[in-house]
Amino acid sequence: MSQSIETVLTEDRSFPPSDEFRGAARLADRSTYEQMWRRSIDDPEGFFGEVARELPWLEPFTSVLDWSGAPVARWFDGGKLNVSHVCLDQHVEAGRGGEVALIWEGEPGDERTFTYAELLAEVCRFANVLKARGVSKGDRVAIYMPMIPEAAMAMLACARIGAIHSVVFGGFSAQSLTDRIEDGGCTAVITADGGWRRGSILALKDAVDEAVQDQAQVHTVLCVRRTEQAVAWSEGRDVWLHEALDGVSDECAPEPMDAEDVLFLLYTSGSTGKPKGIVHTTGGYIVGAYLSTRYVFDLRPGDTYWCTADVGWITGHSYIVYGPLANGARMVMYEGAPNAPHEGRFWELCEKHRVSIFYTAPTAIRAFMKWGDAHVEKYDLSSLRLLGTVGEPINPAAWIWYREKVGGSRCPIVDTWWQTETGSIMLTPLPGMSATKPGSAMTPFFGVDAAILDEEGNEVGHGEGGLLAIRRPWPSMLRGIWGDEERYHDTYWSRWDGRYYMAGDGARRDADGNFWIMGRVDDVLNVSGHRLSTMEVESALVSHEGVVEAAVVARPDDLTGEAIVAFVIPTDEVADDGGLALGVLLKAHVAAEIGKLARPAEIRVSPRLPKTRSGKIMRRLLRAIAAGEEIRQDTTTLEDPTILDELRTGVKA
Numbered sequence: 270m271s272q273s274i275e276t277v278l279t280e281d282r283s284f285p286p287s288d289e290f291r292g293a294a295r296l297a298d299r300s301t302y303e304q305m306w307r308r309s310i311d312d313p314e315g316f317f318g319e320v321a322r323e324l325p326w327l328e329p330f331t332s333v334l335d336w337s338g339a340p341v342a343r344w345f346d347g348g349k350l351n352v353s354h355v356c357l358d359q360h361v362e363a364g365r366g367g368e369v370a371l372i373w374e375g376e377p378g379d380e381r382t383f384t385y386a387e388l389l390a391e392v393c394r395f396a397n398v399l400k401a402r403g404v405s406k407g408d409r410v411a412i413y414m415p416m417i418p419e420a421a422m423a424m425l426a427c428a429r430i431g432a433i434h435s436v437v438f439g440g441f442s443a444q445s446l447t448d449r450i451e452d453g454g455c456t457a458v459i460t461a462d463g464g465w466r467r468g469s470i471l472a473l474k475d476a477v478d479e480a481v482q483d484q485a486q487v488h489t490v491l492c493v494r495r496t497e498q499a500v501a502w503s504e505g506r507d508v509w510l511h512e513a514l515d516g517v518s519d520e521c522a523p524e525p526m527d528a529e530d531v532l533f534l535l536y537t538s539g540s541t542g543k544p545k546g547i548v549h550t551t552g553g554y555i556v557g558a559y560l561s562t563r564y565v566f567d568l569r570p571g572d573t574y575w576c577t578a579d580v581g582w583i584t585g586h587s588y589i590v591y592g593p594l595a596n597g598a599r600m601v602m603y604e605g606a607p608n609a610p611h612e613g614r615f616w617e618l619c620e621k622h623r624v625s626i627f628y629t630a631p632t633a634i635r636a637f638m639k640w641g642d643a644h645v646e647k648y649d650l651s652s653l654r655l656l657g658t659v660g661e662p663i664n665p666a667a668w669i670w671y672r673e674k675v676g677g678s679r680c681p682i683v684d685t686w687w688q689t690e691t692g693s694i695m696l697t698p699l700p701g702m703s704a705t706k707p708g709s710a711m712t713p714f715f716g717v718d719a720a721i722l723d724e725e726g727n728e729v730g731h732g733e734g735g736l737l738a739i740r741r742p743w744p745s746m747l748r749g750i751w752g753d754e755e756r757y758h759d760t761y762w763s764r765w766d767g768r769y770y771m772a773g774d775g776a777r778r779d780a781d782g783n784f785w786i787m788g789r790v791d792d793v794l795n796v797s798g799h800r801l802s803t804m805e806v807e808s809a810l811v812s813h814e815g816v817v818e819a820a821v822v823a824r825p826d827d828l829t830g831e832a833i834v835a836f837v838i839p840t841d842e843v844a845d846d847g848g849l850a851l852g853v854l855l856k857a858h859v860a861a862e863i864g865k866l867a868r869p870a871e872i873r874v875s876p877r878l879p880k881t882r883s884g885k886i887m888r889r890l891l892r893a894i895a896a897g898e899e900i901r902q903d904t905t906t907l908e909d910p911t912i913l914d915e916l917r918t919g920v921k922a
């Protein structure tokens with residue numbers, strides 16, 4: 270059967286929630302959604318003012334939205350609040366301090382549980398340690414941690430004292446960490462000796478030591494003991510958390526923050542230049558995280574919620590730490606890999622902790638499919654009632670598998686589209702209302718005015734593809750790029766003269782108006798649900814002495830969504846092995862420079878790259894070659910057409 274017929278067939282399927290699900294759902298019918306959505310657009314002040322007042326403010330806000338400084342929004346001006354107070358104190362003060370906030374499991378199977386009262390006490394102690402080390406309001410703190418409770422505590426402790434956290438994914442290399450520490454001007458780093466990953470130790474402290482070598486402004490490296498191997502120690506700078514906590518008070522008053530004070534920076538890849546430090550502020554961000562967690566995941570008392578992301582990504586910020594805790598949820602956090610010590614690990618955890626809401630990424634779902642149904646079928650997953658996915662478009666086959674094998678054909682699936690920049694979920698089904706379609710992110714969330722435009726900014730008709738754009742400010746939107754106001758304007762607002770936020774994704778709407786995301790339109794790769802820029806991988810490649818020029822493209826991959834294929838021109842002539850040995854070296858080099866996530870799946874070494882007469886590399890051609898497609902494109906602008914055969918047959922490392 271041809272691909273296009275299959276797509277048409279799958280698009281017709283739609284799955285309404287069961288009567289049972291709908292009966293208990295927070296939002297169960299379309300007209301309520303439409304009313305609420307309409308109000309959130311026509312009267313954002315009324316709508317979001319009310320939502321924000323559900324949270325505890327230390328001082329009330331005097332205005333809801335100020336868009337006069339567009340494209341930098343101000344939400345809830347005049348108000349003061351503290352996000353750790355919203356996430357912890359309010360629940361303890363309401364008498365829910367004894368309820369479980371966090372159930373954590375390490376990869377080796379060790380377990381720790383914290384109630385809201387316990388988590389609050391830990392966060393206060395942690396915050397007092399930071400204070401004692403001289404960290405104060407507005408300072409930037411890098412967090413480079415495994416998935417242990419202290420990662421969440423570190424974020425909340427920063428928030429408590431008004432320090433700005435910048436979490437760097439533990440899979441990034443020392444060099445990537447340096448770049449982020451330097452760009453953010455971080456003066457302290459919170460890390461651990463290591464974390465467990467597939468039975469081995471991820472040596473985080475070693476990487477930090479290397480990363481801060483030339484970062485003289487870093488006065489403190491606060492280290493959690495986790496894996497217990499010997500680590501190097503720099504007296505004066507390095508501090509063990511468990512030693513520093515000795516005798517420290519478990520009370521620490523939350524710093525009253527202005528709604529527009531910066532809460533955190535989180536770096537993400539753009540198509541050109543260095544990673545962007547996306548800036549999120551306090552009031553709008555927590556309102557967005559709170560509201561979306563509540564409605565998209567239909568959170569109710571008694572739920573046990575598990576998001577499998579890492580805190581190093583925005584998903585871990587909004588849907589492990591801030592959104593669930595703001596809602597007083599009980600959540601699960603897991604340190605390790607989904608296949609350690611066995612391929613049924615996630616389902617074992619779901620069964621053991623009676624998880625009811627489960628949120629993961631398409632790349633993980635495809636891996637589970639590959640590992641086989643037996644691993645899922647072995648466990649009792651009857652506690653699950655809602656499933657979610659995020660990070661990249663999900664192919665209908667994976668969606669259906671997720672629904673049937675994991676969800677027992679009874680759980681709605683929320684396919685949530687959003688970005689580091691948007692702070693919270695933007696397009697999504699609402700599980701009690703939507704008849705979901707495999708592969709569609711369905712409808713805009715409250716406050717989201719989404720459109721699909723052509724290059725000129727005209728809305729395209731239903732069924733036609735275009736660029737996804739957002740028309741007006743929403744509370745959790747980014748406020749800018751750290752230290753680079755101009756790049757914020759250029760990247761997101763220049764395409765249509767400041768009238769729309771440009772997401773950088775292609776999309777279309779179907780006849781019913783539902784949104785389907787088609788993937789990135791810029792030179793950004795999406796590997797396992799994480800963004801990487803072609804440019805960064807290319808600069809890592811050319812930083813190797815054996816490479817003169819490099820071009821990186823993506824090809825579709827069954828498991829990771831997209832895989833990286835690099836075409837490189839070697840400094841010397843192509844060796845007799847066709848460049849195989851160089852390719853092997855380069856893969857390791859990129860992994861060391863950026864992180865394993867960025868390691869090319871394939872490297873083709875060739876004396877030349879296809880260029881136009883004006884010297885531009887023809888990436889479209891490279892993409893077709895990488896995907897093994899026949900070249901149907903116009904190649905007449907190519908300087909030397911014989912090059913194509915060379916690249917097609919080139920040895921792959």
Ligand code: WT7
Nearest residue numbers: 584659660661662684685686687688689786800
């Ligand atoms: C990009 C944002 C938001 C947390 C994870 C990634 C892609 C995200 C979906 C989805 C299709 C998706 C987009 C987006 N993406 N969710 N449900 N369907 N594509 O955050 O690293 O900021 O990446 O991920 O291309 O622009 P991020």
